[in-house]
Amino acid sequence: MAYPFVAPDLTKRPPRSPKVRLGGYVILPRTIDKCRALLAGTLGAYLFNCPLDQKFFQFKGLDPEAFREAVARSETDEAILHWVETHGIPRTPEEVQEWSRRMEEFRYGESPQEKEFFLEQCRKLGLDPETTRLFDLLEEDDRSSLLSEEGESCPLFS
Known part of the structure; x- marks a missing residue:
């Protein structure tokens, strides 16, 4: 099927950083x-639709499959943002800004398994778990995954 967009080849380069914003939302460009x-x-x-993506979908009240269908029809990021804004839970700019700020500060989930996975990944990547945020971990994982022969990424958070 022909799509109206140019897709990134994520076997050769990482998606955009989770810190990059679209419409004020962190994560959204990476999810796109x-x-x-x-x-x-x-x-x-x-x-796609990993736990990090799901945090965005939950905040906006979006169905991942409907999002996928909207992306398949959309040429630009702006068209996808328009769809997100017209199909999701309405959020004020202040709510979006606060949610994005909290996401940028997020380290790991509440379960012991998520914490242990986070700590293990920090050690593997040579990051200080006391100062590392999830987005920092993902950026470093993206860099190191492209350099590794296995090409493994953080399956819990990608």
């Missing part, structure tokens, strides 16, 4: 990249 790559068959080791 992964969704486009999924549609094009170039997702590589990344996951």
Whole structure:
């Protein structure tokens, strides 16, 4: 199927950083990249609708499958943002800003398994778990995954 967008090849380069914003939302550009790559068959080791994507979908009240269908029809990030704004839970700019700030500060989930996974990944990547945020971990994982022969990414958070 031909799509109206150019999909990133995530077997050769990472998606955009989770810190990059679109419409004030962190995570959204990264989620778009992964969704486009999924549609094009170039997702590589990344996951669409991973726990991080789900945090965005929950905040906006969006169905991941409906989001995927909207991405498949949309040429631009701005068109996807328009769809997000018209189909999701209405949020004020202040709510979006606060949610994005909290996400940027997020380290790991509440379960012992998530904490242990986070600590293990920090050690593996040479990061200080006391000062590292999840987005920092993902950026370093993206860099190191492209350099490694295995091309493994953080499956819990990608």
